[in-house]
Amino acid sequence: MGLDLKPLVTPEPMKLQELSGKVVAIDAYNTIYQFLSIIRGPTGEPLTNSKGDVTSHLSGLFYRNANLLMENIKPVYVFDGKASELKKAEIERRSKLKKEATEKHQLAIEEGRIEDAMKYGKRTSVLTDKMVEESKKMLLHLGIPYIQAPSDGEAAAAYLTKRDLAFAAASQDYDSILFGAKKLVRNLAISGKRKVPNRNVYVDVEPETLEHAKVLQEIGLTHEQLVDVGILIGTDFNPGGFPGIGPKTALKLVKESGKLENIEKIRHLLPDVPYQEIRNIFLNPEVPKVDKIEIGEVDREKVLDFLCVEKSFSADRVSGTLDKLQKSVANRSQSLEQWFG
Numbered sequence: 001m002g003l004d005l006k007p008l009v010t011p012e013p014m015k016l017q018e019l020s021g022k023v024v025a026i027d028a029y030n031t032i033y034q035f036l037s038i039i040r041g042p043t044g045e046p047l048t049n050s051k052g053d054v055t056s057h058l059s060g061l062f063y064r065n066a067n068l069l070m071e072n073i074k075p076v077y078v079f080d081g082k083a084s085e086l087k088k089a090e091i092e093r094r095s096k097l098k099k100e101a102t103e104k105h106q107l108a109i110e111e112g113r114i115e116d117a118m119k120y121g122k123r124t125s126v127l128t129d130k131m132v133e134e135s136k137k138m139l140l141h142l143g144i145p146y147i148q149a150p151s152d153g154e155a156a157a158a159y160l161t162k163r164d165l166a167f168a169a170a171s172q173d174y175d176s177i178l179f180g181a182k183k184l185v186r187n188l189a190i191s192g193k194r195k196v197p198n199r200n201v202y203v204d205v206e207p208e209t210l211e212h213a214k215v216l217q218e219i220g221l222t223h224e225q226l227v228d229v230g231i232l233i234g235t236d237f238n239p240g241g242f243p244g245i246g247p248k249t250a251l252k253l254v255k256e257s258g259k260l261e262n263i264e265k266i267r268h269l270l271p272d273v274p275y276q277e278i279r280n281i282f283l284n285p286e287v288p289k290v291d292k293i294e295i296g297e298v299d300r301e302k303v304l305d306f307l308c309v310e311k312s313f314s315a316d317r318v319s320g321t322l323d324k325l326q327k328s329v330a331n332r333s334q335s336l337e338q339w340f341g
Helices: 028-038 056-070 085-110 114-124 129-141 153-162 212-219 223-233 247-257 275-283 300-310 315-340
Strands: 023-027 074-079 146-148 168-170 183-186 192-195 202-205 208-211
Touching (some): 028 114, 300 315
Parallel strands (some): 074 146
Antiparallel strands (some): 183 208
16 A cells, blocks of 8 residues: 655656666565566466466566666665564455456456456566565576565665665655655656556656655654654555545644644544554664675676576577676776776
C-alpha cells in the first residue's frame, strides 16, 4: 500500500546525471515488484523462458542496472528481512487482492478481454524465494552489492543515508521519509512512460527527489510529528489509518494538537491502535551493521552464462548491452586520465 504523503509534499524534478558518482540505496522488493508488474506479455502474463521460469525480475534488474551503471550511478540493493507482526494484516490484504486479481485475469483471458487481462495481470505479481535468490545472484554478477536488512528494507536504506554511506534512498513509496532518509529518489530510471489508469494515455515519468529536512520545513512538523501524521493516514503497520482522516486532515490535526494522544477526535480509538509500537518502528528501526559499501566490477562471463545459458535470454541483446556498458566505463576512465594526466 505505502504511505500516502503525496498531497503534502512537493518533490523536486531531477536529472539522473545528478546522481553520477553517488551511491543510491534501492528498496529491492519495491523495485523487483515493479518489474514483475510491468514486464509482461500481451495478455498480462509474466515474462517466461522456454522452461516456463518467470524472468521479468531478471530482465528488469539487468537492463535497469546496466543503464544506471552507464550513468556512473552506484546502486546498492536492500532486501527486506523478517516482517513485523504488525505488518501481517497488510500482507494478508495484499494476498487477498492478488487472489482476486488472478481470478479476474483468468476470466478476462477466457472471454477475450485483452485490455482487462493486462490490467488484472499486473496485480497478480508474487515474489518467491527463488526469485529473490536469482535477483541477488544477478546483482552480484553485475558487481552490485546488496544488504540483507534485519527487518524493513526501507528502514535500512534510510539508515544508509543517515550514516552517509549512501547519498539517497530510492523507492516509489514515501515510507523512507518516515524512516528518516536524508533524501528519497522516486522514478529511478533513465526515462520512462507510465499508463494513466483506465485510460489509453501515457505520461512521461521523470526522476524526482525529496529531502527530509525540506519536507519537515515545508509542512512545519518535527520528524516525530510526521510519523504521527503517517499513523493517522495509515501505514503498512496500520492499514487504512483512522476512519475519515486523509493526509491534509491528518496534518491539520497534528499541527493543532501536537501529537496523537492530544487529538480529541480519535482519542476513543487509540486503545485499539498500537501507535507506540508503530512510532518505534519508524523512529528506532532495526538496522543492519554496515561500515562501508564497495561497488564491484561486472563479470561478463557470469552474466552471459546466467542470463543466456541458464535463463535463455537473447545472447545478442545481452552482449550488446554489456558492450555499451564496457564502452561507457572505458570512456569515463579515459576522460579521468586526460583530466588528471
